[in-house]
Amino acid sequence: MAQIPNLGNAPINLSSIRDQSQKELLNLLRNIRGKKCLVIDPTLSGSLSLLVQTSLLKEHGAELRHLSADPVQTDCTTIVYLVRSQLHLMKFISSHVQNDLSKGLKRDYFLYFVPRRSVACEKILEEENVHDRMTIGEYPLYILPLDEDVLSFELDLAYKECQVDGDTSSLWHIAKAIQKLESAFGVIPNVRAKGKASVRVADILNRMQAEEPVNSSEPGLPEINTLILIDREVDMVTPMCSQLTYEGLLDEFLRINNGSVEVDSSIMGHQQEGKKIKVPLNSSDKLFKEIRDLNFEVVVQVLRQKATSMKQDYAEVTTTNQSVSELKDFVKKLNSLPEITRHINLAQHVSTFTSKPSFLSRLDMEQTFVEAESYDICFEYIEEMIHKQEPIVSVLRLLILFSITNSGLPKKHFDYLRRELLHSYGFEQMGTLNNLEKAGLLKKQEAKSNWLSVKRALNLIVEDTDTANPNDISYVFSGYAPLSIRLVQHAIRSGWRPIEDILKFLPGPHSESKKSGFSSSASYESLSGNGSLTNSANKINSGRRSLVLVVFIGGVTFAEISALRYLSAQEGMPYDLIVATTKLVNGHSLTETFMDKWS
């Protein structure tokens, strides 16, 4: 099965976006004459694999290499670099060029920044005296469709850059990406934002709109009705909890990377041992589409059912005489066998992790942290984890959860735990602690925590959650309803007005704006609260459901996407939801961005 997802069922024409990016990349290669060696930033190669098949690149006369510190080994006289604007990559490139020069090799260099060139990077090239030797351009890849309803801006470090380094250039990228969507699907009339970064993006978007109005080629109604911007900063609780949906658990244990996981071939029932194979995970796989958003407990049951019914059919075929058409049906069913086998293998592998007592007790603890009613138990649990030197990322995840739900730790405990951490994991972790502190994820308690009121007002802890027949989004965490998605729920239903008191307890400002009419002069009026969105939606509603685009700045987890899909599938829900994010994350990957690497 192809790794590149089929976008045919997307609520808006996402394949056109992908096709355009693909065409731009191929044009770029075509415009450089002759054979060339394409040197790709390794972190980009995953994204590119969702965009274009490598064979297609080869057809355009390109040899492929990954960018590293080592010089490029190739016979080509033309080198094309495709990189993000990261300073350390510039050092690699300039050392390549200098290396070639010292050997007397004469080559042509092309350097394409994704998605945009940066002054700082070019400065480095100038300092290294290689700037004049290269042709510099841009490859404007702003949006990458990951699935029918998920878009990624592929900005891995956006959250850390904003929170710790104070580098907000990623916000500009996000606004640019949204503008790109607007130019394809019309200006989005309603914008709702919560969190510092979200409000900034909304502002930048307004400014862009004023400076160069989007000319939507098709006059008429915009395809996307509402834009909801949520800053990850607003809800750091959810990503720190272990996801319990099938896709979420696959990500927690196996790390889903650009829509696929890599597992040992023995797990997938193949003979050769030690070989890794890639398993693509997207909605082109019908069975996966059916079960990805379900709570894992249920997934096991569904798979069992499928397998037994298959077995029954098989028994019927072998024992009774059946007509040709019945046989045909059976054979058709057999076609789904590889999918079933694939997911039974994966699910079995995941269950080896989930059945461990340590995992179950951790889940229990996470619940206790979120409930935030037994401070001492939580404190002692973390203390013991540190003493046992459990993996530092797991410890930090809980510590962040602890700090946020208590709006910081009392000074005595704050210093004590920090000291124990340094003692157990080494003083090198000082930088990590400092980063977390800067981002407000680990701090000294200064005021009483509002978490309990937030929890109560937004009904975040739902008793007796039925994971099999969910009646609320809380099923994705078996009892905890993700805060971020509760906010989205409110934003869709009634706008911010009715929950303003609660929003004040959460970090960052919020904003709400409406672009009147579809004239290019953007004037704004605040929404008059209750139900106005639903009304306008009803007016527009002519057979097709209108769209809400939910953007998570700083990353989103699979479990949250599942919760949104669940909402979108509810009866009486007048909207289709699509999700866009800077990156798909989980607690581990998000925490790791804050860790300084000493290598």
Next chain:
Amino acid sequence: LLWKESWELGKNPMASKGSALHGPRIKLIEKAQHLFFETKEHNFESKAAEEHSKLLRIQHELEVATKQAIFVDSSISDTIRTCIVLGNHKAAEKVKTEFKVSDKRWYWLKVFALATIRDWDSLEKF
């Protein structure tokens, strides 16, 4: 600004990891400690830097004594573990008292370390 500067210093020694000369590294950390000390709100950082340089000295001594370069760049807990695994209980005790390691953590470390070397007898006694 002072804060930033001291951070650079704090990071610097880690960057020069692997150098055989630990002398300059300890000096750098001590300098960082003084810088932290000058600003009032960085008491914690200052103490941490102090402990870090102390740890490096002890680890250095241990490496000379055991002729094994396995101590530097490991944490305090790791150092204690390594000592117990090597059967050097006296050194372990010394590190414990030197850094005021709580009994709770000490027991975990000792149990883990003794289990690693399958020293069930000592584990029993302990």
